[in-house]
């Protein structure tokens with residue numbers, strides 16, 4: 001596995017990972033209507049491109065294929081964290097989360113937080129995050145449950 005930074009042109013491949021992740025992994029926790037509202041097949045490519053270029057995610061590649069991506073904003077917010085269905089359960093999320101922690105340390109970020117799906121919550125808990133609030137968010141007219149989770153980072157003072 002190789003983790004690299006975002007490159008212009010990655011946008012459609014990241015959309016495929018996002019769609020696959022939601023439909024192949026999150027289906028256990030959400031209804032078909034909720035999954036379609038969250039990750040519709042038809043999407044606005046310009047809007048999507050703007051979002052991912054703005055987020056500048058880290059990208060996990062396996063044998064040249066994009067397996068997952070996740071970002072870290074200057075505030076410590078993780079906007080997207082998605083592993084493609086075919087690559088789940090192989091430690092890809094763990095590697096990306098470690099990368100995010102390293103990036104946070106080098107950027108002097110002291111707290112991580114994210115709006116985490118019910119599907120990803122056990123993984124975030126395992127990664128040391130705690131639930132700050134349970135939320136109900138409306139996406140394209142459909143309500144989904146998720147949780148605001150956060151993690152305080154401690155830095156070693158040399």
Ligand SMILES: CC(C)(COP(=O)(O)OP(=O)(O)OC[C@H]1O[C@@H](n2cnc3c(N)ncnc32)[C@H](O)[C@@H]1OP(=O)(O)O)[C@@H](O)C(=O)NCCC(=O)NCCS
Nearest residue numbers: 025082083088089090091092093094116117119120122123
């Ligand atoms: C949650 C998700 C990111 C996990 O990705 P993954 O690559 O399968 O996770 P990993 O293989 O790296 O697992 C890392 C650890 O978390 C644990 N873990 C992962 N998913 C878990 C789950 N649903 N329940 C319990 N433990 C879980 C693994 O057992 C592993 O534990 P270990 O370190 O003791 O071996 C992935 O399933 C996903 O993308 N889900 C759907 C999309 C989504 O909800 N994204 C997040 C939006 S905030």
